[in-house]
Amino acid sequence: MTQAPAAAPHRIVVVGAGFAGLQLVHDLRGADCAITLIDQRNHHLFQLLLYQVATTLLATSEIAWPIRRVLRDRPEVVTLLARVTGIDRAARQVALENGGRVPFDTLVLATGARHAYFGHDEWEADAPGLKTLEDATTIRRRLLLAFERAELTADPAERDANLTFAIIGGGPTGVELAGIVADLAHRVLPREFRRIDTRTARIMLIEAGPRVLPVFPQGLSDYAAAALRRRGVQVLTGRPVTAISDREVTIGDEAVPCRTVIWAAGVQASPAAEWLGAESDRAGRVIVNAQLTLPDDPRIFVLGDTAHVEMDGQPVPGLAPAAKQQGRYAAAAIRARLAGKPAPGPFRYAHQGNLATIGRNAAVIDFGRIRLTGWLAWWIWGIAHIYFLIGVRSRLVVAVSWLWSFLSRQNPARLITQKETARRG
Amino acid sequence: MTQAPAAAPHRIVVVGAGFAGLQLVHDLRGADCAITLIDQRNHHLFQLLLYQVATTLLATSEIAWPIRRVLRDRPEVVTLLARVTGIDRAARQVALENGGRVPFDTLVLATGARHAYFGHDEWEADAPGLKTLEDATTIRRRLLLAFERAELTADPAERDANLTFAIIGGGPTGVELAGIVADLAHRVLPREFRRIDTRTARIMLIEAGPRVLPVFPQGLSDYAAAALRRRGVQVLTGRPVTAISDREVTIGDEAVPCRTVIWAAGVQASPAAEWLGAESDRAGRVIVNAQLTLPDDPRIFVLGDTAHVEMDGQPVPGLAPAAKQQGRYAAAAIRARLAGKPAPGPFRYAHQGNLATIGRNAAVIDFGRIRLTGWLAWWIWGIAHIYFLIGVRSRLVVAVSWLWSFLSRQNPARLITQKETARRG
CATH class of the missing domain: 3.50.50.100 (FAD/NAD(P)-binding domain)
Structure with a gap:
């Protein structure tokens, strides 16, 4: 909990540029630290709309952004396209597949989840x-x-x-x-x-x-x-x-x-728990405390779909807003430490509601007291999602794509690319 | 050269939905025939801008269109996504990889070219x-x-x-x-x-x-x-x-x-010559006569990069405008036959010029008497290419992408997708 010496800025390594990781890096703007952001992909993916790529409504390029471009105005952030293979907690280093090792003072793991087949x-x-x-x-x-x-x-x-x-x-x-x-x-x-x-x-x-x-x-x-x-x-x-x-x-x-x-x-968390040798729940999520860190190491945060956080006895759901809120909380906690100020209170998840679309002109929205169905829910859903996209260009492109599809009744993104390989030997 | 009986429309099979094949199908609108268009891809590709996809200026979805969508208002055209494995000239059938056979009265091969490595x-x-x-x-x-x-x-x-x-x-x-x-x-x-x-x-x-x-x-x-x-x-x-x-x-x-x-x-023609057992040039292109058909079969056309056509002793170049002109010529020839009218004169390639870009604000244009370089050539090149795209939506999307890149000095299409597999065993 001591402050880093002024000569060497505090080294923060963030693994995963999803909603949690990117929010954290965003919120650390101007903090006196050197950030290394590691992801095995070169793009941040707006997963909420992935099903629209799978079903020909949007093109791949419309819901993904090169991480470097998002962070091009942040000279203190080094972005590395690399695969993490383990974490050396004793040496305080992240091990990469290419043999490289990245030292950290504070580590943030936000590596998401994959689908799970329940033993199949x-x-x-x-x-x-x-x-x-x-x-x-x-x-x-x-x-x-x-x-x-x-x-x-x-x-x-x-x-x-x-x-x-x-x-x-x-x-x-x-x-x-x-x-x-x-x-x-x-x-x-x-x-x-x-x-x-x-x-x-x-x-x-x-x-x-x-x-x-x-x-x-x-x-x-x-x-x-x-x-x-x-x-x-x-x-x-x-x-x-x-x-x-x-x-x-x-x-x-x-x-x-x-x-x-x-x-x-179903989903299964990334192997962060194995890297850390930490306790995990049935879905493989690392069990963290109300400060979103390992119980035995306040300088290792685990966020988003990789983390099991409880609030009022209930696990916080694996939703994009929860991940963003956790990124925001962890950034505030790190800032407080760097400034030698007291840590913020425990993380509280603010549930904003559940939304789902059912196709053209149909959606359901549950904001707690307010519940909506039908075309109005569908339009609110669309506007909310455009608002959450990164950058003016993306918002424009997705809005135009959706309007075009809506008016023309055509789904534009219908390319078959890459060969279908035989599924069985 | 006889007309098909009125009861069974003349069956035209077109292999390849590139510039030549699609132009031909387009120009046969309203002709009394049943067209089957076969391609091993589900999309027509605007190859002229492929280098901009390779270099992060355009997204894949911006230069490719589902063939079915292009032809959705043509009920007489059946589109098949299939790989051709051979042609039975005696039985007048195209053989498909899935075992199917498609009979034809007139066959049009416009299957393009691949790159060639000169023996390497x-x-x-x-x-x-x-x-x-x-x-x-x-x-x-x-x-x-x-x-x-x-x-x-x-x-x-x-x-x-x-x-x-x-x-x-x-x-x-x-x-x-x-x-x-x-x-x-x-x-x-x-x-x-x-x-x-x-x-x-x-x-x-x-x-x-x-x-x-x-x-x-x-x-x-x-x-x-x-x-x-x-x-x-x-x-x-x-x-x-x-x-x-x-x-x-x-x-x-x-x-x-x-x-x-x-x-x-370098390029090498598709295996159309092998399918036909026809004479080919060094690049594998089928040698056709001035009517763009096999010398010994006026009902088999070969067009575009797959064909070796000579005009004034020079081979017609493998350019998109040449392919489109050949598609147009073959459609006119087929229409004349169906109507029992005399065949048009020999195919004449009208060279419209050569264009190439060299990057931002630089291009060369050779229209014969008019030669241009620099930013003006670059803008003319861009406008000409937007004009050649299919559909209002594509023109709008590419124009907006280019303008955005030009003004922001950003290349938007920077996704790394699919894993890089080891190149050596």
Whole structure:
């Protein structure tokens, strides 16, 4: 807790340039410290809109920004594109894959999460999740190729299997994906195919629990399920998936021929807990105290989806606003230490509400006392998300893309890139 | 040459949705025929701007359009995403990789070209060419990763090798690539790196012949070379590349440590000649007559970069306007046959000029009598290319992207996507 000597600025190493890490670096502007920001990607990703890349509404370039460009006016921040392989807590160093070591006085880990398959890692090849740009382009490629193969084949069974889509997990991501896939099949694509009627596509949203959007109030869940059904989505609740292959998905005992499966059912934290040798919860999240640091090391912060923080006996949810608030809190705590001032009180998560879209002109918003559905919710959702994008250019580009799609009823981002490699040897 | 019976419309199969194929389909609107358009990609690519994707000025989505969307108002056109494996001339069928066969009355092959390594195919892994969107994102990834690795490494030799870029081939593509890479290193990136000065990057444009832009008049070649040198590009003419590896490029006898090599030196036609068992030239192009058909089969057209057409004893160049003119000519010839009218006269290529950019505010234009250099040429070049894009949306998006880059001096499309796989086993 001692201040660094004036000659050598305090060295802060931040791993992960997601919502938490970038917010922290942003809030440390002007503090007397040298920051090294390490990420294995060269871009910050606006994950909230990733499902729109996966479903052809937005282009990859519209929701990702080079980290260097975001921080170009911050000469005290060194950005490194590198993969972290471990943390030497005794030597106070971060180890990189290329053999390099980065020393720190304060360490901030905000390395996010990946999807989890609940002991069925073998499902990943056939049921990709949605966390990175590559995940999104993989899902987009499979969605579009399925329609292409249905148009190409002469075999009715093959055609039907290609026109069957399974989305697993009834949380916001699953609901959002199902809604846009339905819009794609029913509104965007019909005029473009000659041999198939894309409106006959079968789109299943499969949820093991009793209802979709379980974190929302029952009334909004019911609205979402009804809105999805009106769009032609089969909402299958209380039905666990028991097997997935490249030929079919098994729901309970029923095997359904299906070529496109998307996984939106669970997440697993990054390996930060292993790096630290720290205690973690079942999802692999590092258990931190109310100061967002390791209980035994106040100079190691863990933030965002990698951290398990409790407030009033409940874990803080893995949402973007929570990650940003944690980044802001940790920056304030570090500033206080650097200035020799007392630490701020414990971290308090301010829940701002839950939002989810269900497709064109339909969304649900739960602001606690205020609950909204329908087109008004959809427009509020859109405006809120444009507001959260980084930079004037991005806001303009996404706003124009959305308006264009809305008015033209066309989804612009329909490129199939990269070859689909065989999923089985 | 007989007309198809009225009951069964004349079946036209077009392979390749590039400039020639798409122009032909466009010009056959309203003709009494059933068209099947086959491409192994789902998008038409505006290849003229591919180098801007490779060099971070444009996003992939800005220069490619789903073929289906372009043709959505043409119910008589069936679009198939499929790979052609051969042509059965006796049975009049195109064979597809999935086992399907597509019968034709008239066949149009417009399958383009790939880069050629003059007997050094082993160079491809280390010196990618630029023909597809994946080529462009591969080059972009390697360019950006080289700067990242230079920032990351502690080894000066490794840093210098990563800051050395070799572009092979002094035609328009090579000149355009070298100019933007120089702008990137000298104007866009310097403020974003902390440990390296990107302005020290060594950018070599290597041409075996005596001058860059050999199809332009000497004066414009000289201007281009001088403009490149002012931007910090080493223009090495009369210097053949003799070896390429993942560690270095050898120019004559001199081995230069270099991690990023881009190939812009030669093209090879698609395998259409093999499919047809037809005579081809050295670059693999099918030799066609002045009606753009096989000499022994007036119902098989070969167009664009896949065709060797002579006019006044000179081969027609492999340029986008030439491909479009051939598509237009073939459509007129097919229309005449369907109407029982006499065939049009021989194909005449109308040369509209040569254009190339050299980076911000510099271009060369050769319209024959009118020759232009500098900022005016650059603006004319930009406006001409926006005009040639498909659709209002694309024109708007590219125009806004360019204006933004011009005013902000930022290159927006800087995502590193897909993992760089090891180039050597």
